[in-house]
C-alpha cells in the first residue's frame with residue numbers, strides 16, 4: 001500500500017510545486033496591474049472581469065474536478081491577487097455566520113476585510129460613507145419574496161449595484177445540547193421562521209417562535225441558554241458551538257436568497273448582465289400597462305417585477321424591474337430612454353454581471 005502511495009504523492013508534490021510557481025507568477029502580474037491602475041486611479045475590483053474569468057474556468061474545465069469547485073479555487077486566487085493591489089472592505093448584515101457573510105465570500109473570496117453591521121440600513125450607511133468599499137444586502141428570497149427594507153433603501157441611496165450573488169439557503173434547527181429537551185423557544189430571523197413554518201407546525205407546534213435581528217443572533221442566544229433553539233446555517237451553529245437537532249428544515253429544498261453588491265463602482269459589460277431599475281408612473285389610466293411596452297419593443301427580457309407602495313398616503317407604487325442586458329447595450333439603452341419618457345420617477349440602480 002505505502003509503496004503504491006509513495007510515487008503518487010511524489011507526483012502530487014511536484015504538481016504542487018508547479019502550481020505554487022504559477023500562483024507566484026500570477027501574483028507578480030497582479031502587482032503590475034495594481035501599479036498601472038494606481039497611475040490612472042482605476043478601480044481595483046472589476047466584477048465584470050472576474051465574472052468572465054470564472055465563466056471561462058467552467059467552460060474550459062477538463063475535469064475531474066467539478067466546475068463549482070474550480071470556480072471556488074479561482075475566486076480565491078483572484079481574491080488573493082486583488083488583495084496585493086488593495087484589500088477591499090465589505091459591509092454586510094452581521095454578525096459573523098449569517099448567510100449574508102456567505103454571500104460576501106462567494107462574491108469577493110476570502111482575502112478581504114469584512115465589516116459586520118447590525119442592520120441593512122447600517123450596511124447602506126457604511127457603504128455610502130466609504131467606511132466600506134462595498135456592501136452586500138439581501139434582495140429577495142425564492143420562498144418569501146422581496147426584502148422590503150432593501151428595496152426601500154435602494155430608492156434614495158447614492159450607491160449603485162455592481163454585482164449580484166445567489167446562494168442556497170439551508171436552515172438547521174440547533175441547540176446547545178443537540179436535543180430539544182427542555183427547549184421553550186425557537187429563535188430566528190422572521191424570514192427564516194417563515195421559511196420553516198410548515199416543518200415547525202408539524203414537528204414543534206407548541207414551542208414559542210421568537211423573531212430576532214438575525215439567525216446568527218439566534219445562534220448566540222442558543223449558545224447561552226439551553227431553553228432556546230436557533231434556526232440558522234450550520235456554519236453559524238459551528239461558530240457558536242451548537243449541536244444539530246435537525247438539518248435542512250426549510251420548507252422549500254431549493255430555497256435561495258439573492259443579494260446585491262452595492263458600492264460606487266460602475267461595472268462594465270461582462271457579456272451576461274442584469275440591469276436593475278426602479279420607476280413610478282403617473283397616476284392615470286393605462287399607465288402601468290404602457291410602462292413596460294418599450295422593453296418588448298426593443299426585445300429586452302424582464303427577469304423580475306416587484307412593486308412597493310410609495311408611502312406618501314396615496315395608492316401609488318414604485319416598480320422594481322430587473323432586465324437582461326447592460327445599460328451600455330444598444331437595445332437596453334433605447335428601451336430605458338423610452339421608459340424614462342413615460343415615467344414620473346426613474347432611477348437606474350445598476351448594471352452588473354449575472355450571478356454564477
Ligand SMILES: O=C(O)C(=O)C[C@]1(C(=O)O)C=C[C@@H](O)C=C1
Pocket residue numbers: 030033034044045046047049050053077078079081082085
Ligand atoms: O484584471 C484586473 O483588472 C486585475 O486587477 C486582476 C484581477 C485578477 O486577479 O485576475 C484582480 C482583481 C480584479 O477584480 C480583476 C482581476
